[in-house]
Every structure is written in structure tokens, then in C-alpha cells.
Amino acid sequence: MSYKPLQRPLTVVDQLGRRVVVPFPPQRIVSLVPSQTELLFDLGLAEKVVGVTKFCIHPAEARQKAAIMGGTKNFNFERIAELKPDLIIGNKEENHQAGIEQLAASYPVWLSDIATLNEALRMMRGVGVITSRREAAEMLAAETAAAFAALAPPPTPLPAAYFIWRQPYMVAAGGTFIDDMLRRAGFANVFASRGRYPEITAAELAAAAPARILLSSEPYPFAEKHVAEFQAICPAARIDIVDGELFSWYGSRLRQSAAYFRTLR
Incomplete structure (x- = not known):
């Protein structure tokens, strides 16, 4: 008999202000954005990522370990359905809105919306919370923030x-x-x-x-x-x-x- 981890409903708000209810902790994650795929792997979630896009080139093993779901704009809905994800992570700008709406009708979809460094740091922390990697995400965000804080601006841009x-x-x-x-x-x-x-x-x-x-x-x-x-x-x-x-x-x-x-x- 295979072991199925215990999950409970977790309600979070994504960066578009949408309420998303996720089985927590998620066990089958599909990532529709290359930079967020790399984040998931760096948070130690390689075994939980079951689907990525053809553009998810980092880390190198992402497209080997997970099934390819098409591109960031054209999703393979049939392949996604076969994987039965309990969390899909996307982005307002990089993904196709109509496709995201179609997925959100059947699965928990958490979206980022990023135009600044601070919003990127909030995304890291948010992904950490929703995937049960809060501490690792906080450390990564703090490291990134410190690196930019040490980057003193020149006198004249x-x-x-x-x-x-x-x-x-x-x-x-x-x-x-x-x-x-x-x-x-x-x-x-x-x-x-x-x-x-x-x-x-x-x-x-x-x-x-x-x-x-x-x-x-x-x-x-x-x-x-x-x-x-x-x-x-x-x-x-x-x-x-x-x-x-x-x-x-x-x-x-x-x-x-x-x-x-x-x-x-």
C-alpha cells in the first residue's frame, strides 16, 4: 500500500489578490514559469514538481524529472489533466490569461505579478508559504535582498x-x-x-x-x-x-x- 501524505485545505491570497485554496502541503506541482520552476527546485521541491514548460531550462534536470506542459502561453491541457496537480504556479504577464482561467476552473492556481525587486521577494516568500518551505524561502529572499542592498548606486546613473x-x-x-x-x-x-x-x-x-x-x-x-x-x-x-x-x-x-x-x- 502506497503512503499518501495527510493534507488539509490552506487558503492563501496570491499577488493578484485572488483567494486560492490549496491541499496543504501540495504534492503535485505544475510550474508554468521558468524562473519560478528554478525557485521550486532551489527550495528542495524537485520531487513535488510534476510538470514544467519547455522553456524551464534551469535547473538542467527540470525537464527530465517533470513532464513538459507546452509553453508559457500554450498549455497542454490534456497532459496537465493526466498529472492531476494539486497546485499550479503561474504569472500574470508570462502566462496566457484565458489559459490560466481555464486551469483555475479545475485546479488551485497561484499567480505572481512582478514588476519590482520587492514584489519578487514577496513572491519567493509566498511560494515558500504555499509549498511548506517557508524557512528556506525566507533565507533565500533575505540573501537576495542583502545582495541588492550592498549594491550602492553610482553618483550619476x-x-x-x-x-x-x-x-x-x-x-x-x-x-x-x-x-x-x-x-x-x-x-x-x-x-x-x-x-x-x-x-x-x-x-x-x-x-x-x-x-x-x-x-x-x-x-x-x-x-x-x-x-x-x-x-x-x-x-x-x-x-x-x-x-x-x-x-x-x-x-x-x-x-x-x-x-x-x-x-x-
Whole structure:
């Protein structure tokens, strides 16, 4: 006879203010966000994670130990149903709203909503509470907060543009998690007044005249071969290929971000 852990209903409020009732502690977790998948594994929940997305590349064993549920926008509902999850963890921005609503009709779905470091720290603690890893999550959040607290801002932030896409050019603008990371890294986002992830033209980039142009490694795979293209638009700018995960992954990978930002200065 197999052992089935005792569970009790736990009611929590997620970062969208939704009340979620979860069998506690959850034993079958599906994660629909790569950075939160990595967090679950770092909290020691590898054996409880039964489903992840095809983009959950960290840790390396995530897609080997768990079934793949499709992407972050297109879920494999049949596969999820087969796994019988007692908790699904997602994110307002990264996941498709209609798909999340469909899942929430059948399963407990806890959603994060993150645009700042403080919200990322609250997410870590919230996931710790709902998965019975409160102490581990608190330690991880405290470590991350301390690393950023030690990252003293420069006297004068450097005007910068952060590119996430090419053809068309797209940047991370105001109201995004990347914008908050740029500020903490010592940069002033020249497109902060624009909303979210706008398309911009070469002429708009030239007019903004950033001192630094940061080309992210994801979602578009910018590489050294693209540097000359941007240098021609902004001859005076310094152009860097940067680790997009350390600017945009808001889970346990954030522990590495502050030290990385220091090297970019």
C-alpha cells in the first residue's frame, strides 16, 4: 500500500489578490514559469514538481524529472489533466490569461505579478508559504535582498537602452521588472516614459542618445555580430551583450544578479 501524505485545505491570497485554496502541503506541482520552476527546485521541491514548460531550462534536470506542459502561453491541457496537480504556479504577464482561467476552473492556481525587486521577494516568500518551505524561502529572499542592498548606486546613473528584440526593435520600458533592475544596476532607462515593451525605430534610438546599449541574450538571442548594427546608430554608445536571465528572471536566480550588475559598471 502506497503512503499518501495527510493534507488539509490552506487558503492563501496570491499577488493578484485572488483567494486560492490549496491541499496543504501540495504534492503535485505544475510550474508554468521558468524562473519560478528554478525557485521550486532551489527550495528542495524537485520531487513535488510534476510538470514544467519547455522553456524551464534551469535547473538542467527540470525537464527530465517533470513532464513538459507546452509553453508559457500554450498549455497542454490534456497532459496537465493526466498529472492531476494539486497546485499550479503561474504569472500574470508570462502566462496566457484565458489559459490560466481555464486551469483555475479545475485546479488551485497561484499567480505572481512582478514588476519590482520587492514584489519578487514577496513572491519567493509566498511560494515558500504555499509549498511548506517557508524557512528556506525566507533565507533565500533575505540573501537576495542583502545582495541588492550592498549594491550602492553610482553618483550619476548612466542613460541606457535595453533591447529584447530585433526586427522590429523592441525595448524594455517603464513598468517592467527589467526597468527596476536597470535602475538598481545604476542605469537610467532612456525609454522609461514608454509603456512596457514598445517597438522603437533607429531614429528614436539615435534621438534618445543612450550612453550604454544593452542587448539581451533573451528572448532574442543577441550576439556580438549585432553590435556593429547598433554602433552605426549610436556611434558614441558603449554596447554590451548582457545576460537576460539576470535582468528578467525573478526567482532564485536573482541571488546572482547584484554581483553581475556590479561588473557591468
